Amino acid sequence: MKHKLLLFIILCLQSGLVIAQEQANSKTENIPAESAPVPIELFAGNKGFAFQLIVSKQFSAGSKFGFFNVTNFAGDYKQTNQTTSFLSQSFVTAEIWKGISAATGISAIGSSTTPLEVRPTAGLQYLLASRDILLVVIPRFDLSQTYNFETFAVLEYKPMLSKNWGIYTRLQGLYNYNTKLGYHEISEINLRLGLAYKSFQFGLASIHDFYGPEAINVNNYGLFIKTNIF
Numbered sequence: 001m002k003h004k005l006l007l008f009i010i011l012c013l014q015s016g017l018v019i020a021q022e023q024a025n026s027k028t029e030n031i032p033a034e035s036a037p038v039p040i041e042l043f044a045g046n047k048g049f050a051f052q053l054i055v056s057k058q059f060s061a062g063s064k065f066g067f068f069n070v071t072n073f074a075g076d077y078k079q080t081n082q083t084t085s086f087l088s089q090s091f092v093t094a095e096i097w098k099g100i101s102a103a104t105g106i107s108a109i110g111s112s113t114t115p116l117e118v119r120p121t122a123g124l125q126y127l128l129a130s131r132d133i134l135l136v137v138i139p140r141f142d143l144s145q146t147y148n149f150e151t152f153a154v155l156e157y158k159p160m161l162s163k164n165w166g167i168y169t170r171l172q173g174l175y176n177y178n179t180k181l182g183y184h185e186i187s188e189i190n191l192r193l194g195l196a197y198k199s200f201q202f203g204l205a206s207i208h209d210f211y212g213p214e215a216i217n218v219n220n221y222g223l224f225i226k227t228n229i230f
Contacts, residue, residue: 037228043205045222048076048083050207054154056127056136064095068103068125068138070152074207075112085111089140089152093125101125107142107150119144132159146180158196166196168203168226183213192224201226 038057043050051073058066068091075084091105103125110116123140134156142148152174160166172190177183187210194203205224210217 037199038230039226039228041224041226043207043220043222043224045205045207045220047218047220048074050074050220054136056129064101066093066095066101067091068093068127068136083112086116089121089138091121091123091125091138099127101127103138103140107140117145119148133157146178148176148178148185150174150176158201160196164198168192168194168196168201184210184215186211187215192226194224199228 038053038055041050041052043052051071053069053071055067055069057068058064069089071088073084073086075082086109088108089105091103093101093103095101101124102122104120104122106118107121108116108118120143121140122143123138126135126137128135134154137151137153139149139151142150154170154172156168156170158166158168170190170192172188172192174186174188176185176187178185189208191206191208192201192203193205194201202225203223205222207220208217209220
């Protein structure tokens with residue numbers, strides 16, 4: 001039941017793109033993808049730390065081709081026998097219709113207990129970037145080994161309160177299913193609630209991981225700080 005709930009949350013994120021599109025169009029113009037910022041985030045929680053980097057750029061102004069990468073690294077606080085995990089996905093994208101792009105690239109995943117696996121992957125990307133809203137949805141399919149199907153989605157809502165201050169919220173989800181063996185492998189829900197000051201965001205955060213066919217749950221509660229490096 002847990003992994004079905006996680007899949008439902010991911011599907012809700014996907015369906016939310018219609019509402020996000022309407023709000024973005026009514027409030028502000030879309031930010032050109034070639035000038036989109038590159039955010040990095042540091043998270044410190046009661047069970048460990050995490051790092052996330054997201055890059056989304058067009059090759060040139062007006063180009064239908066671009067590059068997208070999301071990289072996550074997490075670990076606990078142990079000095080010995082530390083548990084770590086690493087995930088990075090890189091795609092070349094080609095827009096086919098109003099923010100929807102075909103995407104192909106590689107997915108790399110590994111941890112302190114499993115070797116690094118690199119797989120070719122392909123899928124679709126929906127991207128909407130505006131002053132108040134960022135929405136990214138990427139359903140993809142591994143082209144080798146266990147042929148995992150995965151959906152990754154991020155929805156940020158960040159309205160301004162004044163010239164320098166604003167509210168920052170984020171709902172981020174991932175659902176990964178092993179189609180060869182027929183079971184859920186990993187899911188994750190990230191929640192953020194805080195404030196924005198100029199190019200910085202900070203506040204409360206939580207990470208909720210679910211592992212294996214039984215969706216064994218591990219929760220991590222803490223604080224985050226996020227900013228743009230470009």
